[in-house]
Amino acid sequence: MSKGPSRIAEFIKKALFLDFVKGLSITLKYNVSRSITLKYPDEEKWVPDRRFRGQHTLNKDENGRELCVACELCVKVCPTKCITVIPMEDDTGRGIADRVAKVWKVELARCMFCGYCEDACPTRAVRLGRDYELACLDLSCTTREKDELLKPQSIPDTIQGGFVVRSSFERTPEGIRVVPDLRMQKKRNI
Amino acid sequence: MPDLATLLEILIIVVKVSVISGILFSLPLPLTWIERKVAGHIQVRLGPWRVGPHGVLQPFADMVKLLIKEDIVPERADKFLFKLAPLLSMIPAFLVFVAIPFGEKFAIPFVGKEITLYLSDMNVGILYILAIGGLGIYGMILGGWASNSKYSLLGGLRSSAQMISYEVSMSFAAIGVVMLTNSLNLLEMVRSQSGSFLDWNIFYLPVGPVWFVIFIIAALAEINRIPFDLPEDEGTLAAGFHTEYSGMRFSFFMLAEYVAMVTVSVLTVIMFFGGWNPPLDISIFHLVPPIFWFLGKVILFIYFFMWLRFTLPRYRYDQLMTIGWKVLIPLSLVNILVTGLMII
Numbered sequence: 078m079s080k081g082p083s084r085i086a087e088f089i090k091k092a093l094f095l096d097f098v099k100g101l102s103i104t105l106k107y108n109v110s111r112s113i114t115l116k117y118p119d120e121e122k123w124v125p126d127r128r129f130r131g132q133h134t135l136n137k138d139e140n141g142r143e144l145c146v147a148c149e150l151c152v153k154v155c156p157t158k159c160i161t162v163i164p165m166e167d168d169t170g171r172g173i174a175d176r177v178a179k180v181w182k183v184e185l186a187r188c189m190f191c192g193y194c195e196d197a198c199p200t201r202a203v204r205l206g207r208d209y210e211l212a213c214l215d216l217s218c219t220t221r222e223k224d225e226l227l228k229p230q231s232i233p234d235t236i237q238g239g240f241v242v243r244s245s246f247e248r249t250p251e252g253i254r255v256v257p258d259l260r261m262q263k264k265r266n267i
Numbered sequence: 268m269p270d271l272a273t274l275l276e277i278l279i280i281v282v283k284v285s286v287i288s289g290i291l292f293s294l295p296l297p298l299t300w301i302e303r304k305v306a307g308h309i310q311v312r313l314g315p316w317r318v319g320p321h322g323v324l325q326p327f328a329d330m331v332k333l334l335i336k337e338d339i340v341p342e343r344a345d346k347f348l349f350k351l352a353p354l355l356s357m358i359p360a361f362l363v364f365v366a367i368p369f370g371e372k373f374a375i376p377f378v379g380k381e382i383t384l385y386l387s388d389m390n391v392g393i394l395y396i397l398a399i400g401g402l403g404i405y406g407m408i409l410g411g412w413a414s415n416s417k418y419s420l421l422g423g424l425r426s427s428a429q430m431i432s433y434e435v436s437m438s439f440a441a442i443g444v445v446m447l448t449n450s451l452n453l454l455e456m457v458r459s460q461s462g463s464f465l466d467w468n469i470f471y472l473p474v475g476p477v478w479f480v481i482f483i484i485a486a487l488a489e490i491n492r493i494p495f496d497l498p499e500d501e502g503t504l505a506a507g508f509h510t511e512y513s514g515m516r517f518s519f520f521m522l523a524e525y526v527a528m529v530t531v532s533v534l535t536v537i538m539f540f541g542g543w544n545p546p547l548d549i550s551i552f553h554l555v556p557p558i559f560w561f562l563g564k565v566i567l568f569i570y571f572f573m574w575l576r577f578t579l580p581r582y583r584y585d586q587l588m589t590i591g592w593k594v595l596i597p598l599s600l601v602n603i604l605v606t607g608l609m610i611i
Contacts, residue, residue: 094480100579101574101578103578104309105574107308107309108309110308110311111311112307112308113311113312114312116313116316
């Protein structure tokens with residue numbers, strides 16, 4: 078007998094399709110809510126935080142001298158042995174010491190972006206930057222040489238990161254690029 | 268030699284038939300797009316986006332893909348039946364529209380000639396629709412049988428069992444509406460519901476809503492949509508009866524399914540929601556052409572079916588049978604009794 082009222086309530090619930098109405102109202106709420114899709118290559122792009130570990134970059138000091146002293150610690154610490162450094166002597170003031178890197182090469186196809194190289198670096202010369210569009214059509218782009226890595230990356234260090242910006246999708250004969258428009262910053266959680 | 272007036276009548280009928288068939292053939296294009304958009308937004312995605320603005324050209328891309336795909340007929344299949352089945356499924360879906368009215372008379376401006384917005388004013392319209400609509404099942408059963416594949420066969424058999432169970436309660440719901448409106452004619456059904464929305468059959472308390480629920484559940488099962496899409500249950504049967512079909516033959520099944528969904532929406536609107544009558548009997552609502560009220564209601568129902576599809580899970584096979592035989596049929600029998608008492 079104690080089950081009586083609950084069974085009646087259950088029956089009324091079924092007869093009035095209350096569970097259906099509940100489910101349908103939830104899906105309707107989602108139907109009119111904003112989509113979380115990031116329109117990545119066409120209209121929007123994610124600007125990573127500073128801690129992001131993307132493609133390597135070699136830094137210079139404020140006088141424009143290379144910070145790398147070619148100590149080869151990054152080569153030794155690299156778990157996948159993807160960095161090659163050949164030191165040379167140069168006292169013309171190109172680097173902060175008389176020892177600079179003749180070759181500083183990283184094979185991105187083997188790199189696993191663990192960030193040990195930047196941890197090992199005594200002069201903070203090598204950093205893992207914020208460029209993450211590394212795909213290309215042949216193997217030529219998998220090896221990055223020193224002069225390429227010394228160029229500043231597309232997102233300057235002054236920008237905090239961690240938000241979505243508008244971007245434009247550009248097709249050029251060299252390949253495709255997604256150029257972020259860093260002035261407009263949309264606050265959006267992902 | 269028939270006179271000019273007869274020839275004109277024939278011409279009008281030919282034009283109407285070609286317009287309706289053209290619309291029905293092109294219906295899957297917007298409907299697939301809308302369905303994918305609804306699916307996307309319910310799942311907090313965007314749906315088709317990249318082909319054309321908001322992905323509106325996606326169905327055309329899909330159509331081109333289906334047209335140029337290889338037409339595979341399985342080696343051990345019953346070739347004749349295999350090729351016949353998609354047509355058997357598609358033609359009844361189209362034939363149903365012979366009896367469906369879209370409105371009353373409509374005067375062409377500047378000519379003064381009145382044309383009717385239906386192909387034939389059939390006095391047994393609802394009976395014809397149920398009978399012809401039920402024939403579409405042969406396409407599914409034969410398609411499943413002729414494919415010579417266990418998934419297809421199981422899908423075909425499931426669809427036949429499902430159709431038999433739910434055709435009964437769907438016909439009972441139709442009988443209920445016939446009792447309420449005193450006519451088998453669809454035009455008469457709509458005329459008897461004229462006035463405000465309180466005159467619609469759905470608000471014929473207390474039996475109207477019950478008939479509506481019975482009809483909509485049975486109709487969902489008839490057109491094989493979630494939550495009753497067991498014949499093409501992708502979780503257990505690959506794709507059910509159309510597992511072996513590809514290219515255009517597959518798209519014929521899809522076409523039949525979408526046309527069936529539109530048919531059921533149209534029938535629901537005619538039988539329960541007052542057809543082309545505006546919801547309130549005030550003059551401002553009568554300024555809008557009736558066909559727009561009709562289309563608006565039909566679109567709402569199409570959206571409702573899509574909304575259900577992305578809300579409910581699929582029923583188990585025994586649950587499907589339980590709902591059909593142990594709930595809907597006793598309920599409709601009782602409801603017939605109540606309707607009869609109310610009419611007296």
